[in-house]
Every structure is written in C-alpha cells, then in structure tokens.
Amino acid sequence: MEKVAVVTGSSSGMGFETSLALARDGFYTFATVRNVKKSDKILQIAKKEKLNLEIIELDVDNEKSISSAIEKILAKKQRIDVLVNNAGWGLFGSVEDVPLKEFRAQFETNFFGIISIIQKVAPVMRKQGSGIIVNISSVAGKIGFPGSPAYISSKFALEGLSESLRYELGQFGVKVIIIEPGVVKTNFFSSMKVAEPKPDSPYKEITQKVIMGVKMMAELGTPPSEVAKVILNAIKEENPRPRYIVGNDAQMFLEAKKAKTDTEFENYLKKELFSS
Numbered sequence: 193m194e195k196v197a198v199v200t201g202s203s204s205g206m207g208f209e210t211s212l213a214l215a216r217d218g219f220y221t222f223a224t225v226r227n228v229k230k231s232d233k234i235l236q237i238a239k240k241e242k243l244n245l246e247i248i249e250l251d252v253d254n255e256k257s258i259s260s261a262i263e264k265i266l267a268k269k270q271r272i273d274v275l276v277n278n279a280g281w282g283l284f285g286s287v288e289d290v291p292l293k294e295f296r297a298q299f300e301t302n303f304f305g306i307i308s309i310i311q312k313v314a315p316v317m318r319k320q321g322s323g324i325i326v327n328i329s330s331v332a333g334k335i336g337f338p339g340s341p342a343y344i345s346s347k348f349a350l351e352g353l354s355e356s357l358r359y360e361l362g363q364f365g366v367k368v369i370i371i372e373p374g375v376v377k378t379n380f381f382s383s384m385k386v387a388e389p390k391p392d393s394p395y396k397e398i399t400q401k402v403i404m405g406v407k408m409m410a411e412l413g414t415p416p417s418e419v420a421k422v423i424l425n426a427i428k429e430e431n432p433r434p435r436y437i438v439g440n441d442a443q444m445f446l447e448a449k450k451a452k453t454d455t456e457f458e459n460y461l462k463k464e465l466f467s468s
C-alpha cells in the first residue's frame with residue numbers, strides 16, 4: 193500500500209531534504225510550504241527524479257491554511273502515514289528585550305501551529321490504527337542558555353507536548369518521536385529574528401555573543417541531509433525511540449547534561465559558552 197507523508201516547512205533546510213528523502217524512499221510526499229513561490233527548486237528535483245512529490249500551501253501560523261491543506265491532502269489520498277512537524281524559526285533576544293507579542297509569535301509557529309496540525313492529523317492516524325508524528329525539536333529543547341529564551345522555551349514546550357502525546361496516541365498504534373539536532377547548516381541563521389534591545393539593556397553583549405557563537409558553529413554545522421537520513425531511518429524502525437539526537441555537538445552537550453548534576457552542568461556550559 194502507498195504510504196503518505198506530510199512535511200511542513202519544505203522550502204529549505206531540513207524540511208526540503210526530508211521531503212525529498214521520503215519521496216525518494218517511495219512515500220507519496222506532500223511537501224508543504226507557506227510561500228509556493230519558494231517551491232521551484234524542490235519541484236525541479238522531483239520532476240527530474242520522477243518523484244511522487246506534491247506542493248501544498250500550508251502556513252503554520254494560519255488556522256485556515258492548516259485546515260485547507262489537510263483537507264486537500266485527505267481528499268486526494270484519504271490517509272496520512274507520516275507527519276513531520278518541521279517548520280520553525282528562531283527568535284533571539286533576552287527575556288526583558290523581547291516584546292511579549294514577538295514571544296507569542298515565536299510560540300505560534302514553533303508550538304501552537306504544531307498543536308493545530310496534530311489536532312487535525314491525529315484522528316486520521318488513530319482511525320487508521322497507524323502513523324508516526326515526527327516533531328523537530330532541538331538541543332535547545334533540552335538545554336537552556338541566555339540570548340534566545342523565546343526559541344528555547346518553544347522547543348522545551350514541544351518536548352513536553354511530544355512526550356505526553358506518546359502516551360495518548362501510543363495506545364492507538366500512533367507513534368510520536370522527537371528529533372534533536374545540534375547546529376545544522378540551513379537558512380535558519382539568515383532567517384532568524386533578533387529583538388531590538390532596549391536602550392539600557394544589560395543583555396546586549398551576552399545576546400550578541402550567543403548569536404555570533406551559533407552563527408560560527410553553523411558554518412561547520414551538520415548538513416540538513418543528515419537530519420533527513422535520521423528521520424527516514426527512524427520512521428522505518430519497528431519500535432522507534434522517543435528521541436533521536438543528530439550531530440556531534442548535540443551529542444556532546446546532551447551527554448554532558450545527562451552525566452552531570454544541574455549545577456555541574458550550568459558551570460560547564462558557562463565555561464563552554466562564555467570563556468573567550
């Protein structure tokens with residue numbers, strides 16, 4: 193039976209690579225994008241390789257757009273086997289510097305939009321008695337650091353949502369997994385937003401240091417195709433693990449977090465991040 197996959201944020205980076213990896217593996221893939229003008233490249237590749245890949249407009253921030261996209265997919269294929277909640281972006285700036293409206297906008301895409309999609313897709317998977325939801329979190333979903341609390345807390349929230357969903361949906365044969373990449377070389381770092389610091393902000397320096405640090409790491413970041421490979425392998429496992437860490441940087445930080453007490457880890461991170 194033909195399996196159907198839906199990937200959000202397929203215009204670039206991990207979503208782009210994951211849509212292609214799934215289609216190359218035989219999934220009928222709905223590569224969703226919020227701006228269809230950005231789908232030329234993926235469509236060209238799909239055409240050249242004769243892949244079953246279709247573009248559907250889906251803006252994660254827009255309830256109507258989500259409903260319309262899922263309705264179109266179900267009208268065409270009547271099932272969804274894989275949902276990859278990938279679309280997301282990063283907001284930088286300290287808690288005091290990020291206006292609440294922007295904090296909420298960060299959560300709209302990285303958290304509430306995902307809930308809205310899951311509320312529409314989970315009943316379909318439940319009725320099928322099968323399906324897998326892949327939520328793209330981050331090392332930032334497990335480790336807090338200064339300069340990006342809005343992004344970090346949106347990913348922490350996604351981790352909690354995913355863990356809870358595993359119990360709720362697991363009993364109906366629907367799997368939920370979390371992907372935790374470290375720094376990946378994508379458009380994330382050119383698309384990220386930085387809140388204007390208040391004139392008297394004492395956080396300008398630390399925020400700039402974090403931004404420069406992640407941008408430097410991005411140059412040597414994991415290729416997004418590596419993340420796509422991990423996702424593809426994970427969804428094909430009989431019993432996928434709750435979490436998949438991708439990248440040596442992610443592995444290093446998350447192992448350190450596991451091995452140390454909270455205070456030890458905080459001191460370790462301060463040294464790693466702030467010793468210049």
Ligand SMILES: NC(=O)c1ccc[n+]([C@@H]2O[C@H](COP(=O)([O-])OP(=O)(O)OC[C@H]3O[C@@H](n4cnc5c(N)ncnc54)[C@H](OP(=O)(O)O)[C@@H]3O)[C@@H](O)[C@H]2O)c1
Pocket residue numbers: 200201202203204205206207225226227230250251252253278279280281282301328329330331372373374375376377378379380381383413416
């Ligand atoms: N890069 C990293 O180091 C890293 C590490 C860990 C986790 N992540 C996570 O990985 C995911 C993918 O990011 P990426 O690194 O591949 O960055 P990317 O190349 O910038 O891709 C982000 C994708 O999300 C889309 N998007 C943003 N807001 C959207 C919305 N409201 N509705 C629909 N699509 C939307 C973007 O569309 P447009 O092209 O229209 O903007 C783009 O397709 C994100 O959830 C990110 O938080 C990234």
